[in-house]
Amino acid sequence: xxxxxxxxxxxxxxxxxxxxxxxxxxxxxxxxxxxxxxxxxxxxxxxxxxxxxxxxxxxxxxxxxxxxxxxxxxxxxxxxxxxxxxxxxxxxxxxxxxxxxxxxxxxxxxxxxxxxxxxxxxxxxxxxxxxxxxxxxx
Amino acid sequence: xxxxxxxxxxxxxxxxxxxxxxxxxxxxxxxxxxxxxxxxxxxxxxxxxxxxxxxxxxxxxxxxxxxxxx
Numbered sequence: 001x002x003x004x005x006x007x008x009x010x011x012x013x014x015x016x017x018x019x020x021x022x023x024x025x026x027x028x029x030x031x032x033x034x035x036x037x038x039x040x041x042x043x044x045x046x047x048x049x050x051x052x053x054x055x056x057x058x059x060x061x062x063x064x065x066x067x068x069x070x071x072x073x074x075x076x077x078x079x080x081x082x083x084x085x086x087x088x089x090x091x092x093x094x095x096x097x098x099x100x101x102x103x104x105x106x107x108x109x110x111x112x113x114x115x116x117x118x119x120x121x122x123x124x125x126x127x128x129x130x131x132x133x134x135x136x137x138x
Numbered sequence: 139x140x141x142x143x144x145x146x147x148x149x150x151x152x153x154x155x156x157x158x159x160x161x162x163x164x165x166x167x168x169x170x171x172x173x174x175x176x177x178x179x180x181x182x183x184x185x186x187x188x189x190x191x192x193x194x195x196x197x198x199x200x201x202x203x204x205x206x207x208x
Binding site for chain 1: 164168169170171172173176179180181182184185188
């Protein structure tokens with residue numbers, strides 16, 4: 001498995017677990033905005049720590065491969081994933097910024113914005129993983 | 139649109155070129171070993187520039203390395 005694919009798997013897994021926990025907690029119990037902010041801060045810090053440690057472990061195990069620059073296939077996959085994720089984020093932001101203010105409270109809107117970002121990132125890493133696994137001929 | 143796909147003889151030609159490894163070929167044309175593996179498996183179609191580089195390293199014409207299959 002390519003080092004960059006492993007990195008994408010790591011980012012995807014951490015993102016799903018970290019924000020899966022966050023949204024489950026937020027949905028399960030009514031909290032103040034401050035409590036949600038602190039929870040988000042904790043999740044974001046935990047995510048960053050796991051990503052840094054995981055990336056270091058993967059880089060050490062990959063050795064020389066981790067130092068190689070992205071080649072044309074890596075860049076093509078990156079462009080493809082960013083383009084698809086952009087549209088996911090765009091739809092999410094339209095919902096959050098245009099539709100939800102008419103009917104929802106502030107905490108729902110801010111969490112929906114976060115959800116849109118998370119879904120876009122999950123889609124991005126998902127497309128990267130699938131492109132490495134199944135091929136990319138675009 | 140014209141239907142078809144790109145196939146290649148990379149594996150055979152690497153073997154004939156002194157059993158050149160994927161890593162060695164990748165290094166000479168500026169891509170990773172995994173990208174060479176993906177090209178061989180038909181999972182990735184290289185850019186025209188990379189295709190020309192591969193052909194040149196193997197000492198073959200472009201069409202000896204890559205073919206369009208209907």
